[in-house]
Amino acid sequence: MKKFCTAVVAALLLPGSLWAACAFDNQVEIKSLSAGFQAWKSVTDAMAECGNFQAELDQEFRDKQVEAFAANPSLYHIGGVSNSTLVPLVNNNLVRPLDDLVAQHGGQLSENQLIRQNGQVVAIAMMVNAQHLMYRQDILDDLGIAEPANYEEVLAAAAKIDDAGVVDYPLGATWKTGFNIALDFVNLFLGEGQSLINDDLSPSINNETGMYVLETMGRLKEYMDPEILVSDSTYVQQQFQQGKIAMANLWASRAAAMDDEAESQVVGLVTMASAPMGSARPASTLWWDGTVIASNITDEEAEAAFRLIMEGMDTEMVQANNDDAIWIIDGFAPGKSAEGAFATAANGAAPYPASTEFGIIFNALGNGLAAYITGEKDAATTLADIENEYLVGAKEAGLIQ
Amino acid sequence: MKFRVFAAFAGPSLLLMLIFIAIPLVNVFLQSFHNTQSIFETVEIETCTPGFGTQTCITESETRPVLGEDGKALEKTIFVGWESYRNILRPDQAWEAIKQLNWSGLMAIDFWKALRFTLTFTLISLPLVIGLGLVIAVAVNSLAKSIRGQVIFVSLLPFIITPVIGALSIRWLFIGDGILTAMLEWWLQMDIAMFAQAWTIELMMLFYRVWHVAPFAFVVFYAGLQTVNNDTLESAIIDGASRFERLRYVVIPHLMPLIIFVSLIHLMDSYRVFEEIVGFSSQAHVISLQWLTYDFLVPDESGNRSISRASASSMLTMIGIVIILIPLLRKTWKDHRARVL
Numbered sequence: 001m002k003k004f005c006t007a008v009v010a011a012l013l014l015p016g017s018l019w020a021a022c023a024f025d026n027q028v029e030i031k032s033l034s035a036g037f038q039a040w041k042s043v044t045d046a047m048a049e050c051g052n053f054q055a056e057l058d059q060e061f062r063d064k065q066v067e068a069f070a071a072n073p074s075l076y077h078i079g080g081v082s083n084s085t086l087v088p089l090v091n092n093n094l095v096r097p098l099d100d101l102v103a104q105h106g107g108q109l110s111e112n113q114l115i116r117q118n119g120q121v122v123a124i125a126m127m128v129n130a131q132h133l134m135y136r137q138d139i140l141d142d143l144g145i146a147e148p149a150n151y152e153e154v155l156a157a158a159a160k161i162d163d164a165g166v167v168d169y170p171l172g173a174t175w176k177t178g179f180n181i182a183l184d185f186v187n188l189f190l191g192e193g194q195s196l197i198n199d200d201l202s203p204s205i206n207n208e209t210g211m212y213v214l215e216t217m218g219r220l221k222e223y224m225d226p227e228i229l230v231s232d233s234t235y236v237q238q239q240f241q242q243g244k245i246a247m248a249n250l251w252a253s254r255a256a257a258m259d260d261e262a263e264s265q266v267v268g269l270v271t272m273a274s275a276p277m278g279s280a281r282p283a284s285t286l287w288w289d290g291t292v293i294a295s296n297i298t299d300e301e302a303e304a305a306f307r308l309i310m311e312g313m314d315t316e317m318v319q320a321n322n323d324d325a326i327w328i329i330d331g332f333a334p335g336k337s338a339e340g341a342f343a344t345a346a347n348g349a350a351p352y353p354a355s356t357e358f359g360i361i362f363n364a365l366g367n368g369l370a371a372y373i374t375g376e377k378d379a380a381t382t383l384a385d386i387e388n389e390y391l392v393g394a395k396e397a398g399l400i401q
Numbered sequence: 402m403k404f405r406v407f408a409a410f411a412g413p414s415l416l417l418m419l420i421f422i423a424i425p426l427v428n429v430f431l432q433s434f435h436n437t438q439s440i441f442e443t444v445e446i447e448t449c450t451p452g453f454g455t456q457t458c459i460t461e462s463e464t465r466p467v468l469g470e471d472g473k474a475l476e477k478t479i480f481v482g483w484e485s486y487r488n489i490l491r492p493d494q495a496w497e498a499i500k501q502l503n504w505s506g507l508m509a510i511d512f513w514k515a516l517r518f519t520l521t522f523t524l525i526s527l528p529l530v531i532g533l534g535l536v537i538a539v540a541v542n543s544l545a546k547s548i549r550g551q552v553i554f555v556s557l558l559p560f561i562i563t564p565v566i567g568a569l570s571i572r573w574l575f576i577g578d579g580i581l582t583a584m585l586e587w588w589l590q591m592d593i594a595m596f597a598q599a600w601t602i603e604l605m606m607l608f609y610r611v612w613h614v615a616p617f618a619f620v621v622f623y624a625g626l627q628t629v630n631n632d633t634l635e636s637a638i639i640d641g642a643s644r645f646e647r648l649r650y651v652v653i654p655h656l657m658p659l660i661i662f663v664s665l666i667h668l669m670d671s672y673r674v675f676e677e678i679v680g681f682s683s684q685a686h687v688i689s690l691q692w693l694t695y696d697f698l699v700p701d702e703s704g705n706r707s708i709s710r711a712s713a714s715s716m717l718t719m720i721g722i723v724i725i726l727i728p729l730l731r732k733t734w735k736d737h738r739a740r741v742l
Contacts, residue, residue, distance in 0.1 A: 066704050083450065088704025091439075091465055093472045112456045116449035125451040177685040179702070201464065226597030227577060229685035235577070288451045295472075328451050345453035356441075356464055359703025367511075367696070370685035374598075377509060385509065392488050397705050398438030398477075399464060 022050035022311055028304035030054070032291075033061050033068060034080020037253060039127055039289065039325035047312035061085075069094040074294035077305040082289045084354040084362075086115070086123055091356065095122050095292040101306040108310060112328050115290060125290035126313050127253075127325040130275070130349060131174070131187065132284060132340035134240065134255065135247040137271040139166055150277045151188075151216055154247065158223040161246050170223040172239045172248035175373070176232040182366035184249070187285055188213040190350050191278020201357050201400050203390045205365075206383035214372055214379040221373055229370050241265060249275055249284070255337035256323040272340030274347050282344050285352040289325075357399055364389035426719075433485055433712035437478045439466035485713035489693075512714075515688045516721070522606065522689070523671045523725065529611045530667055531660060534618025539648065541619070542626045553623070560616035568680025571609050599686040606677040606687070614670070618663045625659045626652070665729055672722050690718045 029052050034040045036057035044055035058064075061080065066088045068075040074094075081089065089095045098121040102109060106124075115123040133148065140147070140157065143164055148154040158170035174180040189196055194209045225231060225239070237254045239245045241264040257263065258270040275284035291313075293305050315331030326338045334342065368386040371377040377385065394400045441464045449458040466474035491510045498506030508514045541552055559567070574581040575595040586593050595601045629652055637647050653660070675691040678684060684692065697711035 062702070062704075063699055066700065084702040085704075087702075088700070091704070092474050093468050112451045112454070114449065114456075115451070116447070116458070118447055128451055128453055176682065199462075225577075226594040230576065230596050230682050239577075286452065290451075326453070342453055351450055351452075351457065354703065356466075356703045356705065359701040359705050362703075363701035363705075367684070371509070374686060376505070381509065393705065393707065396436055396438065396485075396488075396707055396709060399441055 021046075021316065024050060024307060024311075026050040026052045026304055026308060028052060028301055030078065030301065030305050030308055031076045032056065032078035032080065032305075033058065033065060033076040034078075034291070035059055035061055035082075035289070039253060039321070039327075040080055042317060042321040042324050043126060043312040046314070046317040047308045050308055050311055053308060065089070066092060066094070069294050069296065072296045073298075074296040077294055077297050077301055078309060079292045079294065080289065081123060081292050083287055083352045084359065086292065087354050087356060087359065089292060090117065090122060094295055096295045096297075096302055097122060098124065098293065098306065101293075101303065105303075105307055105310055108314060108330065110328070110330065113290070113313075115288070123290045123292045124309060124313070125288045126329060127289050127327050128341070128345075129251055129253050129287045129289065129326065130284050130341045130344045131183075131249045131251050132275045132282075132344040133247065133273045134250050134258065134270050134340065135273065136167075136243075136266065136269055138269045139164075139246045142166075147271070147273050148247070148276060149274075151220070151283070154276055155219055155223075157247065158220075162223055167246045168244040169225045169239075170246050171220060172231065172236040172245035172250075173220065173224055173228060174231060174233050174236055174248075174250065175224075175228045176235075177229050177370045178366040179362075180232055180366075181229070181369050181373075182362050183285070185213055185217070185365050185369055186352075186362065187249075187275070187283045188216060188278065190285060190353075191276075191281055191283030193278070193280025195353070196361055197357055201394060203361060203387040205361070206380070206387050210383045211379050214382065217369075217373065218379075229373060240270060252338065252341035253325050255340060259337070272337060272343075274340060274343035275349065277347065282347045282349040284344050284349045286345060286349050287352050288328075356397070357394060360393040360397065360399070361386075361390045364393060429712045429715055432708060433716050434480060434482060435478050436481045436485070436709040437476050440475045440477060441465065442467050481709065485709045486717070488710055489714055489717065511688065511693060512690075512717075515690045515693050518603070518687050519672060519674060519689045519691075519721075522603070522610070522674050523668060526607055526610050526614075526671055527664060527667055529607070530614050530618050531663060533611060533615040534622050534663065535653075535656075535660075537615065537619040538622035538626055539652070541623060553620075556619060557616045559613050560620075562613070564613065564676035565680050567613055568609060568676050571605060572681050575605060596681070596683075602681055602683045602687050606674075606681065606683070609677060610671060610674070614667060618667075621659050621663055622656055625656045629655050661729055661733060665726060668725055668729070669722055672725060673718065690714070690721065694718060 031054045032044060032047070033056045034044070036059045040057055044057065047053050048055065056076070062085050065079055065085065069079060069089060070092060079089065079095070086095075102114065102121055109124065113125045114121045115125055133154075135147070139161060143160050145157045145160055146153075148157050154171070161167065161170040173184060175184060186196065189205070189209060192209045192212065194204070196203065196205050198204045221228065225245075233251055233254055236245070236248050236250055237257050240248065240250070240258055241260075243265050252272075255272050259267050261267055275282040277283070291309050293302050293309075297305070313329050315329065318327045318329045318331040322333055323335060323337055326332070326334070326341055364386045368382060368389060371385075372379060372382040391400070443462050443464055445460060446463045446465075447458055447460040449456050469475045489512050491512070495507055495510055495513060498504075498509075508517065537556055541549060541556070544552060573579055576582075582593055582595055595605065633651055634647060637651050642650065673691045674689045675695065678687065678689050678692040694711050694714040697707040697714055700706045
C-alpha cells in the first residue's frame with residue numbers, strides 16, 4: 001500500500017582503502033538490508049569503515065526481507081529489524097541464535113541490547129523509539145495553555161490555538177493510510193488498557209473502546225490539515241519545521257530535526273513531552289530497532305557479520321551521532337530530543353504487541369480506517385468491516401478455522 | 402508463406418508467450434482456487450525486549466508456525482473453491498446493497514469501489530486521449546516542415562517519462578502547499594486541498610493519464626495522416642468541403658483502424674491503472690482493481706500475504722479487460738468479415 005514514494009535505496013560500497021576507524025580488517029564479503037532512516041545510515045557507515053561491506057537502506061525493506069533471507073545462501077547476511085519485522089523472520093526460522101557470538105565478541109553489549117526468546121539471543125538492539133507529544137512552547141505560553149496531559153486537554157488546547165489563528169492547523173498527525181494511521185489507532189486503543197485481539201484470536205475492536213478511539217480521532221481531525229490521510233512522519237516534521245502546526249504526536253527519532261538550523265524555522269521552540277495519557281497508560285507504543293544475522297550463511301560469514309555489527313554499534317559511533325536516535329549503546333548522552341520518549345516510557349507505555357495475528361489486524365486497520373475519516377462510513381460500520389477483514393485474513397493465513 | 406517458414410518466424414515468439422504468459426496464467430488460475438497456509442501452534446514464549454534503560458521480559462502464549470524437520474515452516478495447500486472470489490466480491494452483501502439501491506453500501510466493499518473508479522477512469526480518459534491525440538496530430542501535420550521535428554520531439558516527452566516518476570511529479574506540484582496549489586490559491590483567493598477529497602484526486606489522475614498517453618495516440622495518428630490520399634482531399638476541397646468536413650468525412654474514416662487500435666491498447670492499459678494510486682498515495686480515497694491485487698500480495702507487518710485472494714483478484718481483472726474489449730473486437734471482426742466477403 002504503500003509508499004514507493006518514500007523508498008530510499010542507497011547502496012554504499014566503500015573501497016578497501018578507507019578502513020580508517022575500524023578495529024579489524026574485514027576479509028569476508030558482507031551485505032546488509034535495513035530501513036533507511038538516519039540512525040541506520042550512521043550505523044552502516046560505521047560498519048563500512050571495516051571494508052568489504054555493502055549496505056542496502058530501503059524504507060520498504062520488509063517487502064523483500066523474508067524472501068531474501070529464505071534463499072539459501074541468504075541474499076543478505078545482516079538484517080535490520082524492529083519489533084514487528086522480527087516476527088516473520090523468527091517464525092520462518094531465518095535468524096541465527098547469537099549466544100556463541102555474543103560470548104565471543106560481544107563484550108561491549110549490555111543486557112538491555114539482547115533480544116531474547118526463551119533465553120536465546122535472536123537479535124541485537126541498538127535504539128528505542130516511541131511516538132510522543134511535541135508542541136510549540138511559544139504558542140502555548142502566549143495563550144496561557146499548560147502542557148496537555150491527555151487528549152481532552154489536547155483538544156481544548158487545539159480549540160484555543162484555532163481561535164487565536166496563529167498557525168495553519170493546530171494539530172498535525174501521522175495519519176497516512178496504511179502503517180501510520182493504523183499505528184495511531186493502536187496507540188489510542190492500547191492507551192485505554194484494552195487489547196485488540198482476544199486470546200482465542202477473535203478480534204475485539206468493535207466495542208466501546210473502538211468507538212471511543214474513532215470518536216476521538218474524528219474530533220482531532222477537525223483541527224488538522226484536510227490532507228491528513230497522506231501525511232506521514234516526514235510531512236508532519238516539515239509542517240512543524242515550517243511553523244504550520246502547533247502540536248503533534250511524532251517519533252522521537254524526528255525530534256532532533258526540530259532544532260536543525262538548516263531546515264527548521266522553529267529552532268528551540270518545540271518542547272518534547274510524554275504522549276497524551278489514555279485512561280490506563282500513554283497512547284503510544286515502545287519500539288526498538290536492531291540487527292539479526294541470517295541463518296542460511298556460513299559460520300565464517302556469521303562471525304564476520306557479528307564483528308561488523310559490534311563495530312557499527314560502538315561508543316565511537318554513538319558519540320559521533322548522538323542525536324540521531326535514542327541509542328541504548330554505551331556512551332549515549334540523552335539530550336533534549338530524548339525527553340519526550342523517556343517521559344512516555346516512564347508513564348508506562350506498552351511495547352508494540354508484534355505477532356502474526358497482530359500483523360493482520362494492523363493491515364486491516366491501515367486500509368479500513370480512512371473510510372471513517374473521510375466520512376464514507378460511520379464508526380460502527382468501519383469497525384465491523386475491519387473485524388470482518390481481519391477474520392478473512394486470519395482464516396486465510398490458517399490462524400483460525 | 403510456407404508453413405515451415407511461418408513456424409520458424411512465429412515459433413520463438415509463441416514459445417516465449419507460452420512460458421511467460423500462458424503458464425503463469427494457468428498457475429494463477431489454479432492458485433485462485435487453492436490456499437497455502439502455515440500450520441500454527443500456540444506456545445508459551447518468554448520474550449525479552451529492550452526498554453528505556455531496563456529490559457522487560459514477559460512470558461505469554463504466542464501463535465507460531467510449526468517448523469518441519471528441515472527447519473522450514475510446515476505448510477499445507479487446501480482446495481478452497483470459490484472462497485477467495487467470494488471474499489473479494491462479497492456477493493451477498495453486494496446484492497443486498499443493489500436490491501436496496503444503496504450506493505454507499507455497495508461502495509463500502511473494496512472490489513466494487515475499485516471497479517467503480519477503474520471503469521470511470523478508463524471510459525472518461527479514452528475519448529480524451531483519442532481526441533487530444535488527433536488534435537495534436539492534425540495541428541503538427543499542418544505545421545511548416547522545418548519545425549515539425551522539434552515539435553514532435555517535445556510532444557513526445559510526456560510519453561517517455563517513467564509512469565511512477567510522472568505521477569510523483571504531479572503529486573509534488575499539488576500536495577500541501579505545492580507550487581501549483583499555492584498558485585491556484587493565490588488566483589482563486591481560497592484555501593485549496595487537492596488531496597483531501599476523492600474528486601480532485603480523480604481529476605488529477607485523469608489529467609496525468611491523458612497528458613501521459615496522448616503523445617502515443619498522437620504519434621500513431623500522425624503516422625496515419627501521412628498516408629491520407631491527397632487526391633481524395635483535393636477533390637473534397639473542389640466539392641467545397643470545409644476543413645472540419647474534410648476531417649470528418651475523409652481523414653477520420655481513413656484513420657479508423659488506427660483509432661480502434663489506440664482504443665484497444667488504451668482500454669487494456671488504463672483498466673490496469675496502478676501507478677497513479679501509488680504515486681498519489683490516494684488509497685484513502687481512491688483505489689483501483691490492480692492496486693487491490695498488489696495490496697493482497699504485499700506482506701503486512703508480520704509477513705502475511707494473501708496469495709490466494711491476489712490470484713483471484715488478478716483473474717477478475719483479466720476477465721474485466723476481456724469484457725471491456727468485446728465491443729471493439731466485435732466491430733473489428735465485423736469489418737474484417739465485410740472486407741473478406
